[in-house]
Amino acid sequence: xxxxxxxxxxxxxxxxxxxxxxxxxxxxxxxxxxxxxxxxxxxxxxxxxxxxxxxxxxxxxxxxxxxxxxxxxxxxxxxxxxxxxxxxxxxxxxxxxxxxxxxxxxxxxxxxxxxxxxxxxxxxxxxxxxxxxxxxxxxxxxxxxxxxxxxxxxxxxxxxxxxxxxxxxxxxxxxxxxxxxxxxxxxxxxxxxxxxxxxxxxxxxxxxxxxxxxxxxxxxxxxxxxxxxxxxxxxxxxxxxxxxxxxxxxxxxxxxxxxxxxxxxxxxxxxxxxxxxxxxxxxxxxxxxxxxxxxxxxx
Amino acid sequence: xxxxxxxxxxxxxxxxxxxxxxxxxxxxxxxxxxxxxxxxxxxxxxxxxxxxxxxxxxxxxxxxxxxxxxxxxxxxxxxxxxxxxxxxxxxxxxxxxxxxxxxxxxxxxxxxxxxxxxxxxxxxxxxxxxxxxxxxxxxxxxxxxxxxxxxxxxxxxxxxxxxxxxxxxxxxxxxxxxxxxxxxxxxxxxxxxxxxxxxxxxxxxxxxxxxxxxxxxx
Amino acid sequence: xxxxxxxxxxxxxxxxxxxxxxxxxxxxxxxxxxxxxxxxxxxxxxxxxxxxxxxxxxxxxxxxxxxxxxxxxxxxxxxxxxxxxxxxxxxxxxxxxxxxxxxxxxxxxxxxxxxxxxxxxxxxxxxxxxxxxxxxxxxxxxxxxxxxxxxxxxxxxxxxxxxxxxxxxxxxxxxxxxxxxxxxxxxxxxxxxxxxxxxxxxxxxxxxxxxxxxxxxxxxxxxxxxxxxxxxxxxxxxxxxxxxxxxxxxxxxxxxxxxxxxxxxxxxxxxxxxxxxxxxxxxxxxxxxxxxxxxxxxxxxxxxxxxxxxxxx
Numbered sequence: 001x002x003x004x005x006x007x008x009x010x011x012x013x014x015x016x017x018x019x020x021x022x023x024x025x026x027x028x029x030x031x032x033x034x035x036x037x038x039x040x041x042x043x044x045x046x047x048x049x050x051x052x053x054x055x056x057x058x059x060x061x062x063x064x065x066x067x068x069x070x071x072x073x074x075x076x077x078x079x080x081x082x083x084x085x086x087x088x089x090x091x092x093x094x095x096x097x098x099x100x101x102x103x104x105x106x107x108x109x110x111x112x113x114x115x116x117x118x119x120x121x122x123x124x125x126x127x128x129x130x131x132x133x134x135x136x137x138x139x140x141x142x143x144x145x146x147x148x149x150x151x152x153x154x155x156x157x158x159x160x161x162x163x164x165x166x167x168x169x170x171x172x173x174x175x176x177x178x179x180x181x182x183x184x185x186x187x188x189x190x191x192x193x194x195x196x197x198x199x200x201x202x203x204x205x206x207x208x209x210x211x212x213x214x215x216x217x218x219x220x221x222x223x224x225x226x227x228x229x230x231x232x233x234x235x236x237x238x239x240x241x242x243x244x245x246x247x248x249x250x251x252x253x254x255x256x257x258x259x260x261x262x263x264x265x266x267x268x269x270x271x272x273x274x275x276x277x278x279x280x281x282x283x284x285x286x287x288x289x290x291x292x293x294x295x296x297x298x299x
Numbered sequence: 300x301x302x303x304x305x306x307x308x309x310x311x312x313x314x315x316x317x318x319x320x321x322x323x324x325x326x327x328x329x330x331x332x333x334x335x336x337x338x339x340x341x342x343x344x345x346x347x348x349x350x351x352x353x354x355x356x357x358x359x360x361x362x363x364x365x366x367x368x369x370x371x372x373x374x375x376x377x378x379x380x381x382x383x384x385x386x387x388x389x390x391x392x393x394x395x396x397x398x399x400x401x402x403x404x405x406x407x408x409x410x411x412x413x414x415x416x417x418x419x420x421x422x423x424x425x426x427x428x429x430x431x432x433x434x435x436x437x438x439x440x441x442x443x444x445x446x447x448x449x450x451x452x453x454x455x456x457x458x459x460x461x462x463x464x465x466x467x468x469x470x471x472x473x474x475x476x477x478x479x480x481x482x483x484x485x486x487x488x489x490x491x492x493x494x495x496x497x498x499x500x501x502x503x504x505x506x507x508x509x510x511x512x513x514x515x516x517x
Numbered sequence: 518x519x520x521x522x523x524x525x526x527x528x529x530x531x532x533x534x535x536x537x538x539x540x541x542x543x544x545x546x547x548x549x550x551x552x553x554x555x556x557x558x559x560x561x562x563x564x565x566x567x568x569x570x571x572x573x574x575x576x577x578x579x580x581x582x583x584x585x586x587x588x589x590x591x592x593x594x595x596x597x598x599x600x601x602x603x604x605x606x607x608x609x610x611x612x613x614x615x616x617x618x619x620x621x622x623x624x625x626x627x628x629x630x631x632x633x634x635x636x637x638x639x640x641x642x643x644x645x646x647x648x649x650x651x652x653x654x655x656x657x658x659x660x661x662x663x664x665x666x667x668x669x670x671x672x673x674x675x676x677x678x679x680x681x682x683x684x685x686x687x688x689x690x691x692x693x694x695x696x697x698x699x700x701x702x703x704x705x706x707x708x709x710x711x712x713x714x715x716x717x718x719x720x721x722x723x724x725x726x727x728x729x730x731x732x733x734x735x736x737x738x739x740x741x742x743x744x745x746x747x748x749x750x751x752x753x754x755x756x757x758x759x760x761x762x763x764x765x766x767x768x769x770x771x772x773x774x775x776x777x778x779x780x781x782x783x784x785x786x787x788x789x790x791x792x793x794x795x796x797x798x799x800x801x802x803x804x805x806x807x808x809x810x811x812x813x814x815x816x817x818x819x820x821x822x823x824x825x826x827x828x829x830x
Contacts, residue, residue, distance in 0.1 A: 043633060045758070094805065101812075103629050104575065108765065109808050111758045115801035123795070236640045236754065239633045247630065273648060280641045284622055287634065291625050316713060342715035356706035358770070359699075367703040368714040376700035376716055377724075379692050383699045427714055 012269065014148045019265025020258075021154035024161035025220045027257035030238040031168060031250045032212030038248020039185045039205045041103060042095070045110040047213050048235030049117035050083050054217025055226045056121055057082045059130045062221075072135035076218055083214025084207045091206045096199055114235075118228065127228055132221035153222060160219065164212075168250050171208070181205045185248060237279075244283050246293030255294055259286075300467040301474055301498075302484035308467040309351060311484070312433050316348050317341040328431065343372075347429035349420040351436045357409040361400055364408050364419055366391045368426025391426070397460075398422045398452060414445035421452070432456070434466035438473065446473075453477060475499070537679055541672040549671055550743065551787060553678040555780045557739040560682045562763040562775035563689055564732035569761065570769030571693055572725045573705025575632030578639030579733055579760050581619070582612040584752025586734025588646060588653060591662045591747045601665050608741075609734035615642065616730020620723045636754050647749045658748030662741050674742045685735055690772060692728065701725055759800070766807050768814020777816055 033047045057079035062071035090113060098106055134153050141149035172178040180201050184191045192198045224230065241260050245252020260279045267278030286294060302308050313319040315326055317338040326334045333341055356364050369387040370376060378386075395401045398418050403411065408419055417437060424432055437453065438446045454477055456462050468474050474481060475495050482492040483501075491501045537556075541549050565579040590608030594601045619638050623631045646653045653659070663669075668677040692698050704711045704718050712718050741747060750756065759782065767778030785803070790796045811818055 043629060098808070104761075105808055105812070107577075107632070108758065108761060108804060111755075111762075112801040112804035112808070115755075115797040115804070119795045119798035119801070123798075232753075232755070233640075236637055240637045243630060243633050243637065274645065276644050276648070277641065280638065283634070283637065287622070287626065287630075292627075292630070318709075318713075337717075338712040339715050339717050342713060348713060350710070354707060354710045356703050356710065358706050359702060363699060363702075367699050367711075367716075370696040370699060371703075371711075371715040375696040376721060378696045380695055382691070382694045383696050384694065386696060423710070423714060 014150055015269060016262065016265055017150060017158070018154055019261050021157040022223075022265075023257045023261025024157045024164075025216050026234075026237060026241060026260060027161055027254050028164055028219065029213050029216035029234065030241040030245075030257055031164070031253040032209035032216070033238045034242045034245065034248055034250055034253040035168075035172075035212070036206055036209035037242060038250075039181045040095075040099070040202050042106045042110060042206075043103065043239075044209070045107060045235060046090075046113040046117060047110075047210070047238060048231030049114040049121075050087060050210050050213040051217040051220075051234055052226075052228075052231040053086065053117060053121060054079050054083045054214030055132070055221040055224075055230065056125045056130065056217075057214070058218040058221040059125070059132050059226055062132050069135045069137055072132075072222070075132070075221075076215075079218045080211045080214035083217070084211040087210030088203065088207045091203050095206065096203065099199075099202065114231070118231070122228055130226040132226060134222040138222075157219060164215075165250075165254055172250060177201065177204055240279060240283050242293075244286050244293055246295040246297035248297055249293070249295045252293055252295035252297070300465065300482050300484065301469075301471070302467065303469075305486070306484040307487040308484060309435055310487075312348060312435055312465075312467075315341070315433065316346060342427055345428075345430040346433065347424035347427040347431075348433035349417075349424045349435060349437060351439060353413070353416045353420060355408045355416055355419050355423065358407065360405050360407055361411070361419060362391060362395065362404045365394050365422050365426045368423045369394070369428075372427045394422050394425050397425070397455075399448070414441045414449075417441060417445075418449065418452070425456075429462060432462050432464045434464060436467055436469070438468065438470065446470075450477060534679075534683060538676075541675055546671050549675050551783070553675045553739075553743045555783045556678050556682040557736045557743065558760075558763070558783055559776035559779035560685055560739070561733055561736035562760050562767075562779045563686060563772075564729045564736065565760050566764045566769050566775040567689055567693065567732070568722075568725050568729040569764060570774075571698060571705060572701045572722060572729075573628075573708075574722055574726065575628050575635070576726070576729065577632035577636045577761070578754055578757045579729070580754070580756040581639035581642050581752045582616055582730040582733030583737040583740070583756070583760075584646070584747075584749070585615050585642065585730075586612040586737025587740050587747040587751055588659075588737075589734065590738040590741045591659045592653070594662055594664070594741075595659065601663070604741075605738050608738040609731045612734025612737065613727050613731035616733070617723065617727045620726035620730075624719050624723055624726075636757070639752065639757070640754055643749060643752045643754070646752065653749075656749065658746055660746045662745050662747070664742060664745070668742055677742055678739045681735065681739060685732055686776075689728075689732060693772065697721070697724075762800075762804050762807070764814075766803075766811070766814055768817035770813065771816040774814050774816045778814065781815075 029047065029051050033044060036042055036044050036047070058075040061075040061078045065071035065074045094109065094113070095106075098109060138153040138156050140152055142152050142155060143149065172182060180191060180196055181204075184196075184198055184201055188198050191201070237260065241253055241256035243256075244259060245254070245256030259282055263278040263282045264275060268275030271277075300308055300311075310319065314321050317333070317336050317340065320335045324334075325332055328344060328346065331344070333344060336344075356367065359367065363383075366383065366387055369390050370383065373387065375386060392401070392404075395404055398421060400415065400418060400422060403415065408416065411419065417440070421434065421437060424434075434453070438449050441449060450473055453464060453466070457464055457477070478495060480493065481495060481498045483490050483498060491498055537552070540552055544552075561579070561583050564582075565576055568574040568576045586608040588608070589611035590604040593599070593604035593607040597603070619635060622638065623634050626634060647655060649655065664674070666673075668674050693701075700711065700716050700721055703714075703716065704721060708718050737751065740751070763778035763782050764775045765778070766781055767774030767776065769775065782800070785799070786796055789799050793799070807814075
């Protein structure tokens, strides 16, 4: 990495790294979205809400355990599991009856769920801003190559990204459920015909995808103020990333998140007010040349 | 056109109608090079086709299915304000009468039987008033009576309307009974093209269909 | 699906128009305002349904055109100093242009890609409006847009809304019943076959998207007339999905379905919001119920019910 960026001035370099650490969160969330899209063919609008719920759960768990290191680690484990449990209930009670319906219906159902989740969050946690403290281990700054201060928590996020990516790769390529789910993405009837309970495969994949959304929520919690509406922009960004990378392709989500994060952080340097335009331009350019995204889509 | 499954018959049709673009070679129609034109352009030059798998407009009525095709040929699809219900009625009804679908004119096409839908398929293709009509296995999946009727229909189209018809079939009997010229494809290439008698006597065709590895596929 | 349907309904249409014309005579100002909001929201949903239900295009972010129409009108009136009436042309035309541009970018993509990219690009428009404080008023929006005298009163704005909505609905209806509409429905049912009978699918859909954008913009301008304000949330993506729900609720295979759906949603929103702060929860539950139990919408259900009755006789 250093060799690529060594010719860039240190200030920009650190800016890019901070941008990349945010990219990690985008990657984690959108890889879950992409997984669900690829196997279940659901454009899950409620994904953003699950991310928000993950962040709120992290707040609650962290405070239950006293807000220190322990609180953070417990949140990192428990909050995604809580989100997974919630999504499991939603899948078994609602989605499993709709897999044969059109995408539009599924999209609307997930939208309905995101509305319900949004109000449930308001009911449980209220409309105030919450904050999750950065755990002591990750507080403060470390010195980068040029002696630049760099937040340790961002560094932690940068490490988390590859770990999650490798775990996902292992999951989709090396485990039985991963192989079955990839087969089900291509032809779910055939998978059913060879005696596999497709409905449960779908349930598991859905829960794993949502767990990733929850994990993203936990990881982002210490860096932002946790509040209602934090799901709204994120889901759009995740959509963009997934489109750019290729629907259903987890590596596409990684690539898309990288492009998104880089164009955004560079864009803000160039044009602070409307830096947000650049990732969109990137998506449009990508789609002009590759209408189905950068990497092979499962669609 | 004859050929076992996977011989490339439908691929050839797709190449002619512009669904696929050829890697090499040319498609020439009436002296004009139409290679690589998009399907709607090919259609406007007088080539219509029906599909092997039923491919109609499920939410429209039988009448509307054919009417859309007629309107499209008349280049009226950019007309935003005249009610469709007043346009192209006579011609659509004539086509429906020709193919014998007049009595189910107002039913929705989703409610038709398989055989009726295959006929509707041909009727939609006729709506383009083609000089050259491509039928991809028109009798596939039909009952014996439906097949007989469909064959009569194809004969009629040929004789009464003077349309050149290119069609493919698995059933040798049907092919020999109505074709003027026959082309046999095996594994993506033509092995013979000629009159019925030429084909019947050809050794390679007999191999492909009777003795060869593909015999069971006939 | 043929023209005699319209002829049979003509007396009903006239009767409905007469009743609507009389509303300001005996209804409270608030209800007149509410009716106007229902009318323009219904127009917006109908213009969405033009491409969604009849065209089969996944227009996921229709609210953008509604918002652009409203902002176009309001900014034209405030910033240009020209005749305010010009604003009512500029708004919809701007919306049509945005519709065309987004359409050109998205049209080559398959259905779901189209929808997702459209949501994203629409959100970009929203983000720009939201951040461009000096021009659009940003988060605050624009309040107190000055209007020509004749439409600034409560009943004036109502009549203006009613007339414009009625005319627009009529035009859209004619378009759906025209050869253009037939071809559009053909594309919805079977794009491959449509191409094969000589329809230029992409161009046909692009024109439909532009038309839908235009009438979405008209609805937006009407909102300026009725409410005197514009704000960025008018083009937030959640509103778009709400519009889709209106179409679904009313039934997207019946022409007046979206209008009925809009009426139901707007009324519910008004009254439920008065009782509880959890309108989104209620809407979500309603949506789920509709998806599960009324996949053809209220009008679709009634339609089938009536047909079944007729069949029994």
